[in-house]
Amino acid sequence: MSHSEQTIEREIVSKGLTAPRLTPTSIDEAIKDEHYWVAPGRRLTVCALTLRNGFIVTGESAATSSENFDEDLGRKIARDNAREKIWQLEGYLLRQRLHDA
Template identity: 75%
Template sequence: MNNSEEKIEWEIAEKGLTAPRLTPASIDAVITDEHYWITPGTTLTICVLILRNGFTVTGESACASPENFDEELGRKIARKNAREKIWPLEGYLLRQRLHDA
């Protein structure tokens, strides 16, 4: 969970919002594995997150100046971008479960 997510979680708790919802922890819980590739000769980093049901999401990062390329930073940004794609998927599933209940 990043600082922005912590602030939002705190605000939700302060407002007493208790209906079913997604949390950063619930998003992290569906990730079962992750893989990274750096395209040779480029600054492109690709992250593949494998979810509990076998579905995959990808995230990418690249820098304009090769001199700024840092593998660790590229992986962090690519993972963050992949993780962001999980929210709408899990949101849809939660809404469907609420609808079917």
């Protein structure tokens, strides 16, 4: 959970907003597995997050120069980029469930 997510989550809780919603924890729980690939030339990192239902979300990170490439940092950025996409997907699913109820 990022610092900004923690701040927003605290504000939501402090305001007593209790309607069905997504949380950073629910986003993390949607992730079943993760895999990483580093392209030849060591400037591009791709993260593939497999969700509970088998859907795969990808995120990328690219260093502008190979001298600045750091594999750990590339993996973190690529994962964060992939994880960010899950919010929209899970948001759609929650809205659909609320609509159908």
